[in-house]
Amino acid sequence: MSKVKYYYDSENLAYKRIKTKKRKKFGYILLFLLSSALFGFLGLVLLINTPFFETPKDKLLTSELENMKLNYKLLNKKVDLMSEVLTAIEDRDNNIYRIYFNTSPITDEERKAGFGGVNRYKSLEGYINSELVMNTTRRIDVLTKELVIQSKSLDEITKLAKQKEKLLAAIPAIQPVKNEDLKRMASGFGYRNDPFTKIRKFHYGMDFTAKSGTPIFATGDGVVLKADNSLSGYGNHIEISHGYGYVTLYAHLSKYNCRKGQKVKRGDIIGYVGSTGRSEAPHLHYEVIQNGKKINPMNFYYGSISAEEYIAISKLANQENQSLD
Structure with a gap:
């Protein structure tokens, strides 16, 4: 039962009942319903985004996402290790092998050439954790290019070594009589x-x-x-x-x-x-x-x-x- 409201009529020195118009009453009801719907929707959104209301599919996707992050983290550690090993090989290649065989070293510009200009990773943009995927892919591409260059360099060193071996065997290096x-x-x-x-x-x-x-x-x-x-x-x-x-x-x-x-x-x-x-x-x-x-x-x-x-x-x-x- 709704409350009855009154007002004091000073002319008649008496209290009179306040009568609410039907249109205004309908507006109040509509406003209440809209507010309730809005708050209900916001509450539902909040509840949906809490772990208490995850569907099995949501849980599976979350698990896959966490597993992917872990795999990429492990992959980056392996890339770090491979990069360290390759750097050591490159250092020996430039400062030992090529010096011994009197060959010019390979510059860093030559080893890392070909990765500027065009955005070759544009197709990986716009996804969840795109930056992680792009960064790892970029590092692997650079490492692959350096490995190819180093492989060719070692092929060249092997060829030079064979020539050096022949040269060392050919040089007249002993006395002709015991x-x-x-x-x-x-x-x-x-x-x-x-x-x-x-x-x-x-x-x-x-x-x-x-x-x-x-x-x-x-x-x-x-x-x-x-x-x-x-x-x-x-x-x-x-x-x-x-x-x-x-x-x-x-x-x-x-x-x-x-x-x-x-x-x-x-x-x-x-x-x-x-x-x-x-x-x-x-x-x-x-x-x-x-x-x-x-x-x-x-x-x-x-x-x-x-x-x-x-x-x-x-x-x-x-x-x-x-x-x-």
């Missing part, structure tokens, strides 16, 4: 007295005295260019091309143990000491030629003698005595 077979190192590279004319002239090789028939060894891998006596004064001699501009010559041999065109390895017996040609006594005259220029063979004995032996031989080779050819 130390125990030598009587002495008779004459070195430089000005010496000619044994026949007694005139001081330049001696372009090294003379090793040994008994006739002492084995002579190829000082590096190569191919036999000559095994004949076509050069005046050298008698029976052998020339070996080692590639990379290197040629070695072995003169005054008693006999050969190789033929023209034959491939030889360092340490192979190619002939035997003798005294053929312009020779005063049994010995081996040995020369090293690089790019057409005759150079001191003493610089190439690092593969067969100790430091003490090198010093002793060097002292003998530097004496301006008489050569044997």
Whole structure:
């Protein structure tokens, strides 16, 4: 039952009942109903967004979303670890491998080129956690590009290493006659007295005295260019091309143990000491030629003698005595 309201009529000195118009009463009722509906709707929205009113589908989606976040977090940790490992490889590549093989390092600009300009991740925008997905995808793309570049670089290093291995095997790095077979190192590279004319002239090789028939060894891998006596004064001699501009010559041999065109390895017996040609006594005259220029063979004995032996031989080779050819 609604309350009855009155007002005081001062003219009649009496209280009179207030009568509400029907239109106004209807407006109040409508306003009340609208307000109730609005508050009810807001309350429903709030309740729906609380965990107490989640549907099974909502719970599944929430679980999948949390699982995705965890997976992306773990993925980013793996990317961090891979990036650290790749950085270490890149550092060794630039500062060890490429320096050793005398090759220019790869710059950071080259390693990370190709990721500016166009927004290649536009299709990933507008989703829940888009920034997380885009950031992870971007990092993986950069890492993939760097891995491709590093892989190509290591292929290049492998190729250089194989070439270096061949170069190291080809360089004339040992004495052509074993130390125990030598009587002495008779004459070195430089000005010496000619044994026949007694005139001081330049001696372009090294003379090793040994008994006739002492084995002579190829000082590096190569191919036999000559095994004949076509050069005046050298008698029976052998020339070996080692590639990379290197040629070695072995003169005054008693006999050969190789033929023209034959491939030889360092340490192979190619002939035997003798005294053929312009020779005063049994010995081996040995020369090293690089790019057409005759150079001191003493610089190439690092593969067969100790430091003490090198010093002793060097002292003998530097004496301006008489050569044997």
